Amino acid sequence: MTKTKVLISGASVAGPVLAYFLHRDGYDVTVVERVPKLRDSGYAVDFRGQALDILEEMGILAEVREHDTKMRGTTLVDERGVETGRLPAEVFAGELEVPKRDLTRILHRVTADDVAYVFDDSISALTRHASGVTVEFERSAAGEFDLVFGADGVYSKVRQLTFGPHTGMLRHLGLSGVGFSTANHIGLDRGGVLQHTANTAIYLVGLGAAERLTVSLSFATASPALDRCGRDEQEAAVRAAFSGHAWEAPRLLEAMSEADDFYFGSSCQVHLDRWSCGRIALVGDAGYCAAPTSGMGTSQALLGAWTLARSLASAGGDHTTAFAAYEAELRPYVTENQVKGRQAATMFGGEAISAGSQPTTS
Numbered sequence: 001m002t003k004t005k006v007l008i009s010g011a012s013v014a015g016p017v018l019a020y021f022l023h024r025d026g027y028d029v030t031v032v033e034r035v036p037k038l039r040d041s042g043y044a045v046d047f048r049g050q051a052l053d054i055l056e057e058m059g060i061l062a063e064v065r066e067h068d069t070k071m072r073g074t075t076l077v078d079e080r081g082v083e084t085g086r087l088p089a090e091v092f093a094g095e096l097e098v099p100k101r102d103l104t105r106i107l108h109r110v111t112a113d114d115v116a117y118v119f120d121d122s123i124s125a126l127t128r129h130a131s132g133v134t135v136e137f138e139r140s141a142a143g144e145f146d147l148v149f150g151a152d153g154v155y156s157k158v159r160q161l162t163f164g165p166h167t168g169m170l171r172h173l174g175l176s177g178v179g180f181s182t183a184n185h186i187g188l189d190r191g192g193v194l195q196h197t198a199n200t201a202i203y204l205v206g207l208g209a210a211e212r213l214t215v216s217l218s219f220a221t222a223s224p225a226l227d228r229c230g231r232d233e234q235e236a237a238v239r240a241a242f243s244g245h246a247w248e249a250p251r252l253l254e255a256m257s258e259a260d261d262f263y264f265g266s267s268c269q270v271h272l273d274r275w276s277c278g279r280i281a282l283v284g285d286a287g288y289c290a291a292p293t294s295g296m297g298t299s300q301a302l303l304g305a306w307t308l309a310r311s312l313a314s315a316g317g318d319h320t321t322a323f324a325a326y327e328a329e330l331r332p333y334v335t336e337n338q339v340k341g342r343q344a345a346t347m348f349g350g351e352a353i354s355a356g357s358q359p360t361t362s
């Protein structure tokens with residue numbers, strides 16, 4: 001019997017997890033990833049609730065636990081760096097927290113023998129027809145697939161090609177920020193330090209005194225427009241937001257310019273009325289990002305991929321029934337996480353945004 005041929009765009013969290021379960025259920029799976037090699041993201045991600053059961057079902061929970069950051073909590077400081085309080089570890093580290101690069105490597109390793117990975121490429125066009133989807137790529141030859149999944153993050157190409165421009169689907173949480181690593185000059189050992197003012201936040205994380213310090217500088221913004229600008233303009237915006245700030249700010253702004261792992265991004269949520277269209281469906285941040293401030297993005301990507309694969313299995317491969325079941329089951333969980341994401345944005349310099357606010361343009 002011919003296997004159902006599926007294409008997944010994105011090899012971070014949702015993509016490889018979906019690939020794992022679909023391969024297990026007998027699908028012929030290809031994953032296309034835009035970057036040339038696995039990302040080496042400096043920040044850590046955490047797992048909560050059912051996400052841990054999914055790692056266990058994949059047989060990788062013990063291995064993921066080996067990378068536990070074992071964070072001890074976060075110290076809150078005022079503008080001069082004087083301690084004002086402490087947050088317990090689970091606020092930012094959930095039930096288990098690991099560096100994202102380790103998670104991505106493990107997810108890739110458990111799927112690499114069974115799934116065809118194509119790095120350094122992207123879907124460029126999708127043409128839907130009754131029996132499948134014709135996919136064109138930027139570099140590879142075009143191909144025919146029975147189903148296509150977008151696991152390609154907040155600025156998903158699959159979503160853009162299927163549902164239209166990002167405008168109107170992204171809800172900006174009034175917050176943008178830069179992330180990079182630098183020498184751990186304060187010797188922060190398995191702990192975080194958070195300083196937030198009305199419009200800015202400095203969040204420092206040290207996974208060990210001998211490890212590099214992970215720095216996040218965030219500030220209030222009116223839109224995510226800076227995401228599309230070049231590094232010079234992004235750095236200038238960060239400098240303007242932190243100008244006149246004392247404590248570690250001057251030293252960190254200097255380190256930012258030298259960082260070779262500079263990352264800039266705005267805190268945005270993805271809101272769509274539906275997560276599928278014909279034979280194409282979205283999973284993880286691409287379909288329903290809750291924003292980094294929710295602390296639920298990784299758990300949601302895992303649960304989303306698992307629910308989608310299970311819905312396809314329960315529906316005997318009937319994608320229309322499966323996609324409807326996937327959405328009906330997952331949407332209440334996503335709605336809850338998105339409320340958390342909006343509420344927590346204020347802690348990192350974002351504006352208080354009401355639960356009912358409308359998507360903004362990018």
Ligand SMILES: Cc1cc2nc3c(=O)[nH]c(=O)nc-3n(C[C@H](O)[C@H](O)[C@H](O)COP(=O)(O)OP(=O)(O)OC[C@H]3O[C@@H](n4cnc5c(N)ncnc54)[C@H](O)[C@@H]3O)c2cc1C
Nearest residue numbers: 010012013014034046122152153157284285292295297298
């Ligand atoms: C700074 C920061 C801190 C965070 N902290 C936490 C945290 O503490 N806890 C937590 O749970 N979550 C956190 N998150 C969120 C978490 O990383 C995401 O929610 C999670 O990674 C979502 O996984 P995903 O696979 O859906 O999407 P992503 O991880 O965004 O992956 C998308 C993948 O698609 C690829 N891609 C993009 N475009 C294309 C294309 N055209 N073609 C092919 N591939 C493409 C990308 O290269 C990437 O590999 C944080 C995020 C950021 C940015």
